[in-house]
Amino acid sequence: MAATALGATDNAARQAFDVFFTSHHREFGRLAYLLSGDQDAAEDITAEAFAQAWGRWEQVSRADSPSAYVRRIVVNLAADRIRGLTRERKGRRLLGATWSERTHGPDVAAVADVRAALRQLPERKRACVVLRHYYGLSEQETARTLGITVGTVKSQTSRGVAELAAMLGTGTDGTTTERRRRGRG
Incomplete structure (x- = not known):
């Protein structure tokens, strides 16, 4: 039994x-x-x-x-x-x-640009940006997932997004410097 x-x-x-x-x-x-x-x-x-x-x-x-x-x-x-x-x-x-x-x-140019820029971020910043902005996790959920503090999530996400913006050369119209240079903006 x-x-x-x-x-x-x-x-x-x-x-x-x-x-x-x-x-x-x-x-x-x-x-x-x-x-x-x-x-x-x-x-x-x-x-x-x-x-x-x-x-x-x-x-x-x-x-x-x-x-x-x-x-x-x-x-x-x-x-x-x-x-x-x-x-x-x-x-x-x-x-x-x-x-x-x-x-x-084949990839859409913007997706390829973002993917390449994401790969350049250090792993913790990349994980914070992906979990917060792609998955929409809260700061607390992201912190639990990564085993870090909420403050670290906030700073790493902020810095990661800023670095992505700099790498992508995001303009005020939402296009990137590279895409505008190539005539795709």
């Missing part, structure tokens, strides 16, 4: 996880993409985040916000990946190799 109850508990947990996965997969995939800038990496990060979440599903499901818990896993995995790429790029430069970024399909 105990084995039957255990099996029912496992089945209920699996069903709850499946519902969670279905509800949040696209959201976490977008977050991983915005943080990593690479579709293949985003898919890997998202899969790994869900694998980690399933591995500790009992803890995740009891959290105040299971989606915030897994969002934090995604942010951490993306940061780990970026740090690894940075080390790899530095190593290649030391060896005299050149690094060229892959691009994935």
Whole structure:
């Protein structure tokens, strides 16, 4: 009888996880993409985040916000990946190799400009800007997700947005200096 109850508990947990996965997969995939800038990496990060979440599903499901818990896993995995790429790029430069970024399909010029500018921000600023402005998280939710203070979220978001504006050369009409120069503004 105990084995039957255990099996029912496992089945209920699996069903709850499946519902969670279905509800949040696209959201976490977008977050991983915005943080990593690479579709293949985003898919890997998202899969790994869900694998980690399933591995500790009992803890995740009891959290105040299971989606915030897994969002934090995604942010951490993306940061780990970026740090690894940075080390790899530095190593290649030391060896005299050149690094060229892959691009994935056609992009609208403005989206490509913003994506490139986001990649230039340090990881914490990028995470704050993406979580606050793309996902619309509050300062408190962003702070919980990143494990930092609300004050840090405020300053990093403000500085990140200012740096993006400077990189994009945003004009008063909303177009960028680069797009106006290319005649696309």
